[in-house]
Amino acid sequence: AQKITQTQPGMFVQEKEAVTLDCTYDTSDQSYGLFWYKQPSSGEMIFLIYQGSYDEQNATEGRYSLNFQKARKSANLVISASQLGDSAMYFCAMRGSSSNTGKLIFGQGTTLQVKP
Amino acid sequence: KAGVTQTPRYLIKTRGQQVTLSCSPISGHRSVSWYQQTPGQGLQFLFEYFSETQRNKGNFPGRFSGRQFSNSRSEMNVSTLELGDSALYLCASSAGHETGANVLTFGAGSRLTVL
Numbered sequence: 001a002q003k004i005t006q007t008q009p010g011m012f013v014q015e016k017e018a019v020t021l022d023c024t025y026d027t028s029d030q031s032y033g034l035f036w037y038k039q040p041s042s043g044e045m046i047f048l049i050y051q052g053s054y055d056e057q058n059a060t061e062g063r064y065s066l067n068f069q070k071a072r073k074s075a076n077l078v079i080s081a082s083q084l085g086d087s088a089m090y091f092c093a094m095r096g097s098s099s100n101t102g103k104l105i106f107g108q109g110t111t112l113q114v115k116p
Numbered sequence: 117k118a119g120v121t122q123t124p125r126y127l128i129k130t131r132g133q134q135v136t137l138s139c140s141p142i143s144g145h146r147s148v149s150w151y152q153q154t155p156g157q158g159l160q161f162l163f164e165y166f167s168e169t170q171r172n173k174g175n176f177p178g179r180f181s182g183r184q185f186s187n188s189r190s191e192m193n194v195s196t197l198e199l200g201d202s203a204l205y206l207c208a209s210s211a212g213h214e215t216g217a218n219v220l221t222f223g224a225g226s227r228l229t230v231l
Contacts, residue, residue: 033217043204045222052217091159101210101218102149102164103172109158 002027002096004107012113013082020067021077021110023092029053032096034075035104036066039089048090051075079112087114118143120209120223128229134195137226141188141209147171148190149220150182153204162205165190166212194228202230 003026013019025034036048051059051066059066067076079086089111093104121140129135141148150162161174165184182192188209194201204227208220 035219037222042224043206043227044224045206045208045220047219047221050217050219093159095218101171101212101214102147102166102208102220103161103174104159104220105161106159 002029002032002094002105004092004094004105006092006107006110008110009108010111010113012115013079013086015084015114015116016081018078018080019082019112021079021090021092021112023075023077023107025073025075025092025094027073027094027096029096032094034066034068035093035095036064036075036077037091037093038086039091039109041088045091049077082114084114084116087112120207120221122205122207122223122226124226125224126227126229128231129197130231131197131199133197134193135197135228136191136193137205137207137228139190139192139207139209139223141190141207142221145209145211145221146188147210147212147218148184148188149208149210150190150192151206151208152176153206153225154200154202159206162192197230199230202228204228 005024032053034051038046049061065078089109092107147166149164164172184190204225206225208222
């Protein structure tokens with residue numbers, strides 16, 4: 001069975017500092033995709049970054065980067081230069097090759113609070 | 117480009133009633149997926165529709181159903197509401213490709229409260 005584990009229920013970071021949100025996954029699929037989404041208090045899920053299991057380089061999108069360590073089955077999100085607007089819930093998610101395209105398995109999420 | 121639109125945004129129902137939620141995907145997207153989010157269970161996949169056909173289904177009772185129309189708009193229905201159905205229901209659309217990222221774009225959600 002596929003599973004996503006986020007072990008940090010809540011985290012604090014000082015504005016302008018970098019922060020790493022942890023995510024480990026479990027799957028027997030050879031081909032899979034890993035996603036990070038941000039959910040502000042408004043409720044809408046905002047896509048941040050994607051990493052395919054066969055991608056050799058770590059994904060980056062602006063201030064977001066994904067630290068992908070395939071052997072350790074981890075896909076940590078790194079946010080550089082934190083901003084107050086980064087305060088939100090962050091979800092790690094996985095799509096396996098045996099799953100259809102619209103099905104993601106989500107972790108329990110990490111609440112990030114950015115301090116001024 | 118308009119995003120994913122969900123209606124209604126908030127609704128209150130009583131036990132035993134039924135509810136229908138609507139989702140309009142991004143123009144050109146053929147796949148619509150539905151998720152339930154609760155504090156206890158987190159985000160759970162309900163079902164996915166692609167070109168009017170249910171392509172995948174999560175582990176929810178038969179009280180939860182959905183459909184997709186020819187214009188890709190989707191509705192989900194919950195019959196005989198229970199208190200535990202109180203949740204944020206999120207709809208997501210995508211192109212529906214089976215390769216590549218095929219990123220899901222989510223709507224703002226419909227928050228259902230069952231009294």
